[in-house]
Amino acid sequence: MMDKFKDKLLIYGATGYTGRLISQRAKDLQLDFAIAGRSSSDLESLASTLGVEFYTFSVDDSEAWKTALTDFSCLINAAGPFKGTAAHAMNACIDNKVHYLDISAELDSYQLAESLDSKAKEAGVMLISGAGMFVSYDALALHTAARVSSPKKLSVAFRHFGGFSRGSVKSSKNIMDLGMLFREASEIKPWNDPQPKLFDFGNGAEECLPTPLGGIILSYKSTGIPNIEEYFQLKLPAAGMPALDMDTLPDGPSEEERAEGRTKLSAEVTGADGSIARSIIDAPSGYTLTPLSVVAVAHRILNGDFKPGYQSPASAFGESIINDIPDTRIIDL
Numbered sequence: 001m002m003d004k005f006k007d008k009l010l011i012y013g014a015t016g017y018t019g020r021l022i023s024q025r026a027k028d029l030q031l032d033f034a035i036a037g038r039s040s041s042d043l044e045s046l047a048s049t050l051g052v053e054f055y056t057f058s059v060d061d062s063e064a065w066k067t068a069l070t071d072f073s074c075l076i077n078a079a080g081p082f083k084g085t086a087a088h089a090m091n092a093c094i095d096n097k098v099h100y101l102d103i104s105a106e107l108d109s110y111q112l113a114e115s116l117d118s119k120a121k122e123a124g125v126m127l128i129s130g131a132g133m134f135v136s137y138d139a140l141a142l143h144t145a146a147r148v149s150s151p152k153k154l155s156v157a158f159r160h161f162g163g164f165s166r167g168s169v170k171s172s173k174n175i176m177d178l179g180m181l182f183r184e185a186s187e188i189k190p191w192n193d194p195q196p197k198l199f200d201f202g203n204g205a206e207e208c209l210p211t212p213l214g215g216i217i218l219s220y221k222s223t224g225i226p227n228i229e230e231y232f233q234l235k236l237p238a239a240g241m242p243a244l245d246m247d248t249l250p251d252g253p254s255e256e257e258r259a260e261g262r263t264k265l266s267a268e269v270t271g272a273d274g275s276i277a278r279s280i281i282d283a284p285s286g287y288t289l290t291p292l293s294v295v296a297v298a299h300r301i302l303n304g305d306f307k308p309g310y311q312s313p314a315s316a317f318g319e320s321i322i323n324d325i326p327d328t329r330i331i332d333l
């Protein structure tokens with residue numbers, strides 16, 4: 001178990017586009033936190049703006065992690081692509097008995113957290129990879145599943161608003177490289193010949209394209225539903241855009257752009273008797289929602305609310321975590 005009760009949060013990757021928004025949200029909630037990352041000039045000026053301490057070290061420096069994590073109980077890793085950072089940061093958290101959160105959308109990092117379950121339990125710490133947008137997604141899946149008896153199949157569609165940050169475009173390659181996947185009879189499998197499907201986000205049916213998101217891992221953890229399919233209302237940014245020049249992409253959407261639309265998620269769960277329940281999430285646009293979500297989860301942890309081991313957002317907190325995210329609600333259709 002944890003050696004002593006500490007209630008401080010460290011945010012690694014804090015100078016990235018989303019890391020800065022997460023740090024500002026932590027500041028708004030008056031959490032006791034510090035920031036970290038690999039490049040010191042940006043960190044120093046952000047730390048000075050926020051009035052917090054900062055630590056500069058490479059993600060693979062285990063001694064530096066040990067020093068930096070001494071006073072903290074929870075880490076938010078905002079440094080993506082997570083393929084390059086999640087293993088180092090998760091292992092550092094386990095070694096130093098610190099709870100781990102990230103905002104990854106990469107399935108590999110969820111499976112990594114799953115594989116470290118026993119070590120995390122021994123250390124008495126919780127690992128949640130995917131505590132950004134997936135907090136709402138997972139709460140919606142659990143909520144909708146509870147509306148039928150013996151849920152057998154979950155289909156979820158994501159309607160994104162707000163464009164994509166440069167970091168998300170880079171990371172989406174790691175998602176697309178895995179190919180089409182779904183969960184069938186409790187196993188993750190290649191999804192051969194998937195077809196578009198209509199989903200209602202609250203304003204009538206819209207066509208969505210099969211796309212592996214994270215629910216085939218995270219919402220399997222929270223609901224145990226053996227068959228899970230996922231859809232996206234747009235193509236992921238790396239799909240069909242191999243010539244994107246990263247240097248010319250903006251960091252991410254401006255505050256005004258983020259405020260112009262909403263994130264919508266639509267879930268459909270079929271029960272063993274054939275009955276179907278449909279619910280949706282209405283939430284702020286993506287890059288506003290993610291900081292609100294991951295800091296809500298960190299806030300719970302800092303207050304001593306956690307389950308040791310590998311968890312998804314809803315397996316750790318149930319659907320009630322949605323109540324901690326401002327301007328976000330579940331609606332039953």
Ligand SMILES: NC(=O)c1ccc[n+]([C@@H]2O[C@H](COP(=O)([O-])OP(=O)(O)OC[C@H]3O[C@@H](n4cnc5c(N)ncnc54)[C@H](OP(=O)(O)O)[C@@H]3O)[C@@H](O)[C@H]2O)c1
Nearest residue numbers: 013016017018059079080084105132133165167168171290
């Ligand atoms: N699912 C969600 O809810 C959600 C929402 C938003 C973002 N995301 C994900 O979050 C990640 C970050 O997005 P972003 O828009 O903030 O990207 P970004 O602006 O490019 O920022 C990435 C940050 O991570 C750091 N970083 C990257 N690789 C690193 C490494 N190997 N070692 C140390 N630091 C490293 C970068 O440091 P340098 O500046 O030194 O390069 C930078 O501070 C992406 O993977 C994105 O897909 C997920």
